[in-house]
Each structure stands twice: as C-alpha cells, then as structure tokens.
Amino acid sequence: MNPETLLLMGLGAVVIIAAARWIGARTGLPAAALLAVAGIVYAVLPGPNISLDPHIVLTFVLPPLLYSAALESSLLAIRANLRIVIGLSVLLVFATALLVGAGFGLFVAGATFAAGVAVGAAVAPPDPVAALAVGRKVGLPPRLVTIIQGEGLLNDATALTILNVAVAAAVSGHFSLPKAAGLFVLAAAGGTAVGVGVAYLVRLLRPLARDPLLANAISLATPFVAYYIGEQLHVSGVLAVVVAGLIVGHDTPRSGTGASRLQTNAVWRLVDFLLEGIVFLLIGQQLPAVMRGLAKYQTSTVVIAVAVTVGVTLLLRPVWLSLTQAAHLLLRREDEGLNAREIAALSWAGTRGVISLAAVFTLPLTTGAGEPFPDRDLLLFCTFVVVLVTLVGQGLTFAPLVRRLGLRANEVDEARQRNEARMASVHAALERLDDLEEDEPGDAPTIEALRGRMQERLRRYEHRLDVLQSAESDEVPVSEHYESALRIQRLAIEAQREELLRWRDAGNLPDEGLRRLERELDHEERVLPDRRE
Template sequence: MNAETLLLLCLGAVAIIAGVRWLGERTGLPAAALLPVIGIAYALLPGPNIPLDPHIVLTFVLPPLLYSAALDSSLLAIRANLRIVIGLSVLLVFATALLIGAGFALFVTGATLAAGVAVGAAVAPPDPVAALAVGRKVGLPPRLVTIIQGEGLLNDATALTLLNVAVAAAVGGAYSTPLAAGLFVFAAVGGTAVGLGVAYLLRLLRPVARDPLLANAISLATPFVAYLIGEELHVSGVLAVVVAGLVVGHDAPRSTTGAGRLQTGAVWRLADFLLEGIVFLLIGQQLPTVVRGLQHYAMSTIVTAVAISVGVTLLLRPVWLILTQAAHLLLRREDEGLSGREITALSWAGTRGVISLAAVFTIPLTTDAGAPFPDRDLLLFCTFVVVLVTLVGQGLTFAPLVRALGLKANEVDEARQRNEARAAAVQAALDRLDELEREEPDEAPVVAQLRGKLQGRLRRYQHRLDVLSAAESDEVPTSQRYESALRVQKIAIEAQREELLRWRDAGNLPDEGLRRLERELDHEERILPERP
C-alpha cells in the first residue's frame, strides 16, 4: 500500500467518523455500534483494506486511550468503590477466561485448555467506551459511571497478563493457574510502581512545565513513557499508564495552570475522538481475515466454540454481580452495595472492543516446535463474534435499558453540590480579601471593588441554592429570567465578535490582535451553560 492510498484511507476514515458522530448526535445511536458495521460493509467491497497490527494497537493506541480515560476518572471515587472494581476487573476476568477455557477443553473437538483460556482472556475485558458514551448521554448515576470507568482502566492489565501465560503454555508447556496468578501479581505490583514513579517524575517537572505548550507536550508523551518502561521491565505497562494517569489527574488542579488545562483537555478530546473512531472502524474491517481460516473447521465445531465464548461472556457477568452482591449482604459490609437495577445496568455494560481483537491477534502463528498454533483461526473468529455481538447488540440497547430501569443521576443534588462549592469558594475569596485589606491598607479601594463583585456573585449562588432546595423533582429547575440572561449574554458576545471582525477587515486591527481578543470572548462564552 503506497503513501497516497494510505492517506486517502485515513481521510476517508476521518470523514466517516465525523459523519457518524453527526448522525449519532441527531439519532441517539452510539458511534461505537455504528462504526464496526460500516467497517464490515467496507471490508466486503473490493479495494484496499487495513489489517489490524496488534503491536501497533497495543503500543500506539491503547496507552493514550487509557491515559486520557484515567485523567478524566476520579481516584477518590474509584477508591470508594474499589471492592466492586477489583471484583470486575480482576476476579471476573480470571473467572471468564478459566470458564471459557474449560468449555473449550470439554466441548470443542481438539481444543486445549490453554487455547481456550487464551481466547477467554482476550474477550474477558470490557471496553467501556460505548457504554460510557451512552451512559453519560442518558444521565447514568455517577457511581455506575465510576465503576464502569474503573473496571475498564484495570481489566486490560489482568487480561493481557493471563493471555501471555496461556499462550506460553500453548506454545511450549502446560497451563498453570497458580503460575498465572503469580505472574499477574508480579506484573500488577511492578506496573503500579512504574506508574507511581512516572507520576512522581512529572511532579518534579512541575516548576519547569508551566508553559501550556510544554505541559501539553509532556502530557502527550507520558502514556508512552509509562508503557515502554513497564514493558521494558517485564511488568504491566498498561497498569503503569493507568496508575500514572489517575495520579496525574488527581494532582492536575494543583500542578497545571488554567491555560494548560484548557489546552491539554482539548487536545486529549480530539485524540480520543479520532483514535476511538479509527479502532472501531478497524474492528469491522477484520472480517475477511478472521473468516478466511475457517474452511477446515466443521460447522458444529464453529457453532460450539462461538456459543461457549458468547454465552460465557454474556451470562457470567450478571451471575457474578448477583453472587458478589449476595456475599456483600451476607457479610454485612459497610460499603454500599448494588441495587437490582444497578446490577442489571452493569450486566449490560460489558461491551468488548479493539483491545480484545488486538490481544487475540498477538497469538503467534506457530508453537516452539514449529507446529501451527492450535485453533488460532477459530480463536480469532470467536473473539470477533463476541466483540461484534456486544458492541452492536449491547451498544444499541444500553440506552433504552437504562431509561427503562429509571436509572438517572439526581441532577438537583449534583447542581446543589456544585453551587455549594461555588459559594464556599467565593466565601474563601472574601475572607482572603479581608486579610489582604488588613495586611495592605493601600489596596483597600481595589479590594472594595472586587469585594462588591464577589458579594453579588455569592448572593446569586445562595439564591440558586434556595431554588434548588425547593425543587420537587430530580430535574434542575430553570427560570425564564435565567434563560433570558443567558440568551442576552450570548447575543452581546456575538455582537462583540462581529465588531472585531469589522475592525480587522477595515485594517484597524491586526489578525494577531483579533485572535487575542477573540480568545477573551471565547473563554467568556465557554463558562456559559450550553443550551440546545
């Protein structure tokens, strides 16, 4: 494939991703479910196709996606739900892989336990992109969002470690569950240490990374540095990326400037948008590759293997959640358990993605003895079917399920919490101004002017809190006066932009000055609430 063809394919992919996002915004259909279908349709057409290189995905795609997700996650919230997160991201992954492995060994003709565990490890870790995109849009409660995020951040390390053990056993030895557990502990502890070390190094660089461009460059490089160090030390590079992202995200309010956070956030949103879109397209395009090697398998063998893979993937998750919740009630643990509606929603939030395909594509073609890897083509097909069924089936039905369950974040409580924090922050500023006036009497006129603005803002927040406290439903109440104020503010900002353009076009304002003044208006507009 020459450079021009590759460029055309990339431009076409970007156009499709943008078009699907536009369609999704208007129909409510998740892009993560639509893009693989489009990828399959393209794969069936004549013309060039892009094969999935697992090493490129695991080295260049997985680290930035995991790091960005970790930056947007809450270290404190994950810690508060650590029991559930660990159960889903570690224990459930092991259980899924072992049960699929046992099913292959018992019911699939000629299959080995190690080969079955390999495909089980590949399909075990959910990719939460689709579920979170839908969940946030329909207002999924923050606790469920945290659990899905935490599971998605940590389960890849478990699955990839278990996959490596299973592949090693299939290639040259016997599978051992204690060995798999021991290697996982070593990889997890080592990966955590590497992630903490990278985060500490970034903390040391804080004084020299105040410039937004420099901070942004360091942020983009961080996931690759953490991943490569982890892999070089033969520990979990994936976990190193996640831990570094969680710690850096937790420290970001203290360690970065406002301009740096705005710029870095915008860059990571764009990177997520393009990378996620491309990998979902790539999933569909792998259909010819995974189907090509099935000719020498009996249809009964294919059906049995697919049924075990899909069945265990879909059924074990709700059973696991129910059993762990029953154990929680039996032990009377202090942390809050899950309700029946929450268990149902989490059971259907297990969409698989490109990590599963990339993982299974790392299975070698041959064993140490030079023989073909046992049932590799069958393992690829089973993984592809699981990814497709969960992405399309669960991705398209997750939003209706959440709405039917009545699971919705309490918008009034969230708005009240935000306004209480705003009021507390303004009160802290007023207290500091009082101290400053006593320490520096010469600044009294400036202090008095700013105090008046802050007191007016505090009165607005307190009035808003009164309105929220009187709300009778879970939806945030609005007032005609408030909506009119927003509309007038936006009209005024737009009028200023038009006048600045007239100055520029008349030659009275250079483009550099226009861009600086536009940034001021952009920041002013950015803090206003969005309205449809």
Template sequence: MTAETLLLFVLAAVAVVVAVRWLAGRTGLPAAAILPVIGITYALLPGPNVVLEPEIVLTFVLPPLLYSAALDSSLLAIRRNVRIVVSLSVILVLITALVIGFGFHHLVAGATLAAGIAVGAAVAPPDPVAALAVGRKVGLPPRLVTIIQGEGLLNDATALTILSFASAAVIGGEFSPTAAAVRFVVAAVGGAAAGAAVAYVVRLLRPLNRDPMSANAVSLATPFAAYLLGEHLHVSGVLAVVVAGLVVGHHAPRAASGASRLQTNAVWRLVDFLLEGFVFLLIGQQLPEVIRGLRQYQTSTVVIAVAVSVGAVLLIRPVWLLLTQSLPRSLHSRLGTGQHSDKLTGREVTALSWAGTRGVISLAAVFTLPRVTPDRDLLLFCTLVVVLVTLVGQGLTFAPLVRRLGLRADEVDEARLRNEARSASVRAALDRLDDLDRERREEPAARDLEEDASEAEAIQTMRGLLGQRLARYQGRIDLLQNAESLEMPVSPRYEAALRIRRAAMDAQREELLRWRDAGTLPDEGLRVLERELDHEERLLPDRRP
C-alpha cells in the same frame, strides 16, 4: 498499500468518523456501535483494506486511550468503590477466562485448555467506551459511571497478563498455576510501581506544566513512557499507564496552570475522538481476514465455539454480580462490593450486567497469539463475534435499558452541590480580600497614598463583584432546594441572563470582525481579542444552573 493510498484512507476515515458523530448526535445511537458496521460494509467491498497490527494497537493506541480515561477518572471515587472494581476487573476476568477455557476443552473438538483460556482472556475485559458514552448521555448515576470506568481501566492488565501465560502454555505445553499466580502478582505490583514512578517524575516537571505547550508535550509523552517502562521491566505496562494517569490526574488541579489544563483537556478530547473512531472502524474491517481462516473447520465446531464464547461473556457477568450482591450484609461489608459497603440495587446490577461491551483490546490481544497456535483462526473468529455482538447489540440497547430501568443521576442534587462549592469558593475569596484589606490598614507606612488608594479601590471593586456572584449562587441553591422532582428546575431570570450574555458576545465578535475587515485591526490583534471572548464564553454553563 502506498503512501498516497494510506493518506486517502486516513482522510476517508476522518470523514466517516465526523459524519458518524453528527449522525449519533441527531439519532441518539452510539457511534461505537455504528462505526464497526460501516467498517464491515467497507471490508466487504473490493479494494484495499487495513489489517489490524496488534503491536501497533498495544503500543501506540492503547496507552493514550487508557491514560486519557484515567485522567478523566476520579482516584477517590475508584478508591471508595475499590471492592467492586477489583471484583469485576480481576476476579471476573479470571473466572470468564477459565470458564471459556474449560468450555472449549470439553465441548469444542480438538481444542486445548490453554487455547480456550487464551480466547477467554481476550474476550473477558469489557471496553467501556460505548457504555460510558451512552450512560453519560442518558444520565447514568455517578456511582455506576465510576464502577464502569474503574473496571475498564484495570481489566486490560489482568486479561493481557492471563493471555501471556496461556499463550506460553499453548506453545510450550506446560502450565503451572503457582508460577502463573506469582508472575501475575509481580506484574501487577511492578506495573503499579512503574506507573507511580512515572507520575512522580511528571510531578517533578511541575515548572514546565505552567507553560501550555510544554504541559501538552509532557502529557502526550507520559502514557508511552509509562508503558515502555513497564514493558522494559517485564511487568504490566498497561497497569503502569493507568496508575500514572490516575495519580497525575489527581494532582493536576495543583500542578498545572489554568491555561495548561484548558489546552491539555482539548488535546486529549481530540486524541480520544480520532483514536476511538479509527479503532471501531478497524474492528469491522477484520471480518474478511478472520472468515477466510474458517474453511478448515466444520460448521458445528464453529457454532459450538461461538456459542461457548458469547454465552459465557453474556451470562457470567450478571451471575457474578448477583452472587456478590446476594452475600449476607456481614460478609458483604468485608468481601462485598459497593461504596461504603452499600449493596447494588437490582436495577443497578441489571445495568452493569449489560455494560460489558468488548472492543479493540480483545481483538488486538487475540491477534498477538503466534501463528503456530492451534485453532488460531477459530479463536480469532470467536473473539470478533463476541466483540460485534456486545458492541453492536449491547451498545444499541443500553440506552433504552437504562431509561426503562429508570436509572438517572440526581441532576438537581449534583447542581446544588456544584453551587454550594461555588459559594464556598467565593466566600474563601472574600475572606482573602478581608485579610488583604486588614494588612493594608495595618501597614500604611509601607506604601504611598496613591498605591494605598488604588489597592483599596481594587479590593472594594472585587468585593462587589464577588458579592453579586455569591448572591446569584445562593439564589440558584434556593431554587434547587425547593425543586419538587429530579427534573432540573428552569429559572426564567437565569435563562434570560444567559441569552443576553451570549448575544452581547456575538455582537462583540461581529464588531471585531468589522474592524479587521476594514483594515483597522490587524489579524494578530483580532486573535488576541477573540481569545479573550472565547475564554469568557467558556465560563458560561452549558444551559445548567
């Protein structure tokens, strides 16, 4: 493929990703389910195609996606749900790989146990992108979002480690469970330590994080540094990226300036949007190459292999969730899963069971198997089918399922909590103003009269503004506390204030443009004033109390 052809393909892919995002916004369908179908359609047409290179995906695509997801996660929330997160991201991945491995060994003609475990490890880790995109749109409760997010962050490290053992067994013909367990622990502990070390170095660079450009450069480099350090030390580079992202994200509110956080968040949203779009298109385009390698197999062999792979993926997850949640409460408090030892409800188990969409990590992982791997083409096909079945099938039906189950976040309670936190922060600011005013009165000789008067006036003005804000927040809290349902109450006064404020900003922008067009205001000045209005508009809530 020439450079011009590659550039044309990238531009076309960007156009498709943007169009699908628009379509998903209009129809409610998840983009992660639409894009693979478009990729398959394109792959079946004559013309150049893009073949998945696993090393590129694992080195250049996986680290930034995992790091961004970790930054957007809550370290404290994952810690509160650590039992179920570990249960799904470690134990369930291992069980899925073993079940598929034994299924291949006993049911698929000519397949070895190591080859079965290899494909099992590849398809075991869910990719939560599609499930989370749909879940947030339909208002999935925060606890389930945290569990799905935490599972997606940690399961890739488990799966890739198991796959490396299975791949070595396929080539070498020997497999030691004890040695594999020791290597797994070393890879996990070492990966976590490598990620923590990178996060510590990032914290040492705190002075640079005050500058938005430097902060963005450091943030974009961090996932690759963590991954390379982990791989260089022969531990889990994936886990290193996740741990680095969780720690950096936890300390970001103290370590970075407001301008740096705004710009860094915007950059990572763009990176996620483009990478995820390209990845899901790439998944569909692997179909022709994978199908070409199936000519050597009998139809019955292919059908049995696919049935074992898809069946295990769809059945083991709900069975495991039901088993772990059916433990007696005494055992559940020690071995069970859930925040504060609370069991998941039946509806929550059902939703989590259907949130196991697989993605590009599964394909990239299985493509890393050496060419000499027995039944490699069959393993590739089984993995692709699992990805498409879960991504398209579960991705398209997850939203209707969540709505049917009646699982919704308590928006009223969340809004009330936000406004109580806002009120607390305003009260803290008022207390600080009182301290400043007291210091001003106690040290009159340390400043001249003009400076003292100016500071007193500034304190009084700020106190008035904060008082108005506190009264507005308290009014919202009263409205939310009196709400009789989970539906967000509508305040005509609040909505009118938002409309008027937005209308005023629009008028300001139009007037600034008239000044620029008339030659009175230079473009540089226009950009400065527009940026002020943009930051002010960003403070407005998105139609939420």
C-alpha cells in the same frame, strides 16, 4: 500501499467518524456501534483494507486512550468502590478465562484448555468507551459510571497477563494456575510501582507545565513513557499507564495554569475522538482476516466454539455480580452494595472492543516446534463474534435498558452540590480580600470593586440554590431569568466579536491582535455556565 491511497483512506476515516458522531447525536444510536458496522460494510467492498497490527494498537493506541480515561476518572471514587472494581477487573477476568478454557477443553473437538483460556482472556475485558458514552447521555448515576470506568481501566492488565501465560502453556502443553496468579501479582505490583514513579516524575516537571505547549508535550508523552518503562521491566505497562493517569489527574487541579489545563483538555478530547473512531472502524475491517481460516473447521465445531465463548461472556457477568452481591449481604460489609437494577445495568455494560481483537491477534502463527498455533483461526473468529455481539447488540440496547430500569442520576442534587461549592469558593475569595485590605490598604479601591463583583456573584448563586432546594423532582428546574441572563451575555460577547472583525477588515487591527482579543472573548464565553448548572 502508496501514500496517496493511505491519505485518501485517512480522510475517508475522518469523514466516517464525523458522520457517525453526527448521526449518533441526532438519533441516540451509539457512534461505536455505527462505526463497527461501517467498518464491516467497507470490508466487504472491493478495495484495500487496513489490517489490525496488534503491536501498534497495544503500543500506540491503548496507552493514550487509557491515560486519557484515567485523567477523567476519580481516584477517590474508584477507591470508594474498590471492592466491586477489583472483583470485576481481576477476579471476573480470571473466571471468564478459565470457564471459556474449560468449555473449549470439554465441548470443542480437538481444542485444548490452554487455547480456550487464551481466547477467554482476550474476550474477558470489557471496553467501557461505548457503554460510558451512552450511559452519560442517558444520565447514568455517577457511582455506576465510576465502576465501569474503574473496571475498564484495570481489567486489560489482568487479561493480557493471563493471555501471555495461556500462550506459553499452549506452546509447551502445560498450564499452571498458580503460575498465572503469581505472574499477575508480579506484573500488577511492578506496573503500579512504575505508574507511581512516572506520576512523581510528572510532579517534578510541574514548573514547566505553566507553559501550555510544554504542558501538552509532557501530557502526551506521559502514557508512552509509562508503558515503555513497564514493558522494558517486564511488568504491566498497561497498569503503569493507568496508575500514572489516575495520580496525575488527581494532582492536575493543583498544578499548571488555567490556560495549560484548558489547552491540554482540548488536545486530549481530540485525541480520544480520533483514536476511538479509528479503532472501532478497524474492528469491522478485520472481518476478512478472521473469516479466511474457517474453511478447515466443521460447521458444528465453529458453532459450538462460538456458543461457548459468547455464552460464558454474556452469562457469567450477571451471575458474578449477583453472587458477589449475595456474599456482600451475608458478610454484612460496611461499604454500599448493588441493588437489582444496578446489577442489571452493569451486566449489560460489558461491551468488548478493539483491545480484545488486538490481544487475540497477538497469538503466534506457530509454536516453538514450528507447528501451527492450535486453532488460531477459530480463536480469532470467536473473539470477533463476541466483540460484534456485545458492541452492536449491547451497545444499541443499553440506553433503552437504562431508561427502562429507571436508573438516572439525581441532577438536582448534583447541581445543588456544585452551587454550594461555588458559594464556598466565593466566600473564601471574600475572606482573602478582607485579609488583603488589612495588609495592603493602598489597594482598597481595587479590592472594593472586586468585592462588589464577588458579592453579586454570591447573590446569583444563592438565588440559584434557593431554586434548586425548592425543586419537586429530580429534573433541574429551568429559570427564565437565569436563561435570559445567559442569553444576553452571549449576545453581548457576539457583538464584541463582530466589532473586532470590523476593525480587522477595516485595517485598524492586525490579525495577531484580533486573535488575542478573540481568545479573551472565547475564554469569557467558555466560563458561562450551562443552563442546567
């Protein structure tokens, strides 16, 4: 493919990604499903397609996406829900792989148990991107968001380990469940250790993170370093990335500067936007590749294989969640369980994505004896159908289901908590000013001026908290005075921008000075709270 064609395809991909985001924002449809459909439409049109290279996806796409998701996750919240997260990300993945393998061995003509375990491992890990994008938009409760995040961060390591064991078994003809469990424990323990080590290294580099550019460079390099070390040590590079991201994200508020954090967050948002868009487009474009080898199979064989794979994937998840909740009630565990509505929502949040396709595309073309890998084309097709059914089917219906279930975060409680935290931080600042006034009496005028501003801010927070405490529903009440104050502040900032531009255009202010002053206004505008805060 020549550079001009590659450039045009890249530009076209960015346009499609932007269009899908714009359409999704205005229609409520998930951008991930729209992009997958767009990829399928493009795949059947004349012209070149981009084939999915699994090694590129696993090495250059998966680490930054997982690391970014880990940075945005809560280590404390995941730890509080660790029982459910481990059950979904480890035990359910094992169960899915084994049941699909059993279904292939029993019902699919000519298929082996090991080949079925391989495709089961590939389709077992949900990709939470689409579900979380929709869930946050409809106000999914924070606990369910945490469970979906935690599952999506940890399940890839389980699935890839099982897949490697299943491939070795398919080549040799022998599958050992104890061996698979042992390899997983070894990979998980090693990956965790590598992740902790990389996070500690990032902590040692904390003084450099005060420079925004160096902070960005360190942040972008961290997932690749963790993944590379993990893979070189033959442990889970995926888990190393996740653990490093969770620890670094937990430490970030204590490290670096505000400018570094703002810039790093902006960079990761752009990386997520482009990489997620590209991988969902890639999913649709793999249709010709997965259809190519199906001609040699009887229609009944293909239908049974797809039914087994899709059926186990869709049905086992709600059964698993229901059984584990029943066991939780019988054992009377102290941690909070799941109710029926939460089980229904989590059951429908299991959308699969590019990781499943990348995993199944790593299946070798031939065995060690030079024979074709058993049923490779059939396994590719089954995985593609599962991804398409869950990504489009569940993705498009997840928001209506959540609304129908009445699952919604209590926005008033969350806003009240944030305002209480703001008030506590202002009280801490006022106490520090009192200490400074005693230690540095010469700065009393400056301290008094700042105290006045902090006290005004405290009065504003107290008024907002009174409004929130008197709210009669879960909806955040709208204050006309509050909205008016925000609108006036934004208009004042806009007037300052316009005046600076007039100075620049008149030759009274160089462009470098304009950019510096405009950054100050941008930061001032950025810290203005949302109307629902």
